[in-house]
Amino acid sequence: xxxxxxxxxxxxxxxxxxxxxxxxxxxxxxxxxxxxxxxxxxxxxxxxxxxxxxxxxxxxxxxxxxxxxxxxxxxxxxxxxxxxxxxxxxxxxxxxxxxxxxxxxxxxxxxxxxxxxxxxxxxxxxxxxxxxxxxxxxxxxxxxxxxxxxxxxxxxxxxxxxxxxxxxxxxxxxxxxxxxxxxxxxxxxxxxxxxxxxxxxxxxxxxxxxxxxxxxxxxxxxxxxxxxxxxxxxxxxxxxxxxxxxxxxxxxxxxxxxxxxxxxxxxxxxxxxxxxxxxxxxxxxxx
Numbered sequence: 001x002x003x004x005x006x007x008x009x010x011x012x013x014x015x016x017x018x019x020x021x022x023x024x025x026x027x028x029x030x031x032x033x034x035x036x037x038x039x040x041x042x043x044x045x046x047x048x049x050x051x052x053x054x055x056x057x058x059x060x061x062x063x064x065x066x067x068x069x070x071x072x073x074x075x076x077x078x079x080x081x082x083x084x085x086x087x088x089x090x091x092x093x094x095x096x097x098x099x100x101x102x103x104x105x106x107x108x109x110x111x112x113x114x115x116x117x118x119x120x121x122x123x124x125x126x127x128x129x130x131x132x133x134x135x136x137x138x139x140x141x142x143x144x145x146x147x148x149x150x151x152x153x154x155x156x157x158x159x160x161x162x163x164x165x166x167x168x169x170x171x172x173x174x175x176x177x178x179x180x181x182x183x184x185x186x187x188x189x190x191x192x193x194x195x196x197x198x199x200x201x202x203x204x205x206x207x208x209x210x211x212x213x214x215x216x217x218x219x220x221x222x223x224x225x226x227x228x229x230x231x232x233x234x235x236x237x238x239x240x241x242x243x244x245x246x247x248x249x250x251x252x253x254x255x256x257x258x259x260x261x262x263x264x265x266x267x268x269x270x271x272x273x274x275x276x277x278x279x280x281x282x283x284x285x286x287x
Contacts, residue, residue, distance in 0.1 A: 005052050007068035012041040029072045033106040043172040043199040046070045050115040054088040087123040089144045090114040109168035116175025166194040178203035189258040198260035
């Protein structure tokens, strides 16, 4: 059992307080839903819990460590999402504050969370299959993506029936899981025009950024390479025909009101494309 899986050790310290003696201390968590940082931490912890839930499953559900990662914030797991191999890739959680506690208007009713690739784990091969499908842009009807769309669709149908606002359903994911959350959120926005709050942690971005950065060239040369890459993409886009271009523009206009929360790490090659994209875009706007 790794200590990194224990919530009391690796949970968000700035939101935690220990009550009682050192030998029998109880960890209490205080949430301020008005703070974006607290909303980020809660969703990140729930996603972390999905990773650990898969580890708990592999160990036969003995000494379960995952529940603390969502129960500490008063969430309950209502549905576990498993692929055809039985691996857990996501879960649906309902926010259930203590009896008599005030439900903040910014708090979610549900959080749907998806984990990413697990190295050195039996699910790694299946995870990589989904990564390849994502890279080939052929993931929409594939395994976990399809199942995630269906499960979230069923949840939204029940939410609408219960007169709960759609924005009370949050999506969250890390790495491959962020790709799934992004796909689901985009699908919901396109089909229903519902803007689900979405938290994406290190989502994959296929780009030349990692390769360009490893060339060790100057910032000026790097900008030239990015500009060349952009022009090549533009030229390729024009070759697909005006009808496709019109279709993509209409899709962009439909999706524009939906703005996911994006959290990326500058040292993670998988999501580095997002960092460099916005940096180079800002440089071009400043020139």
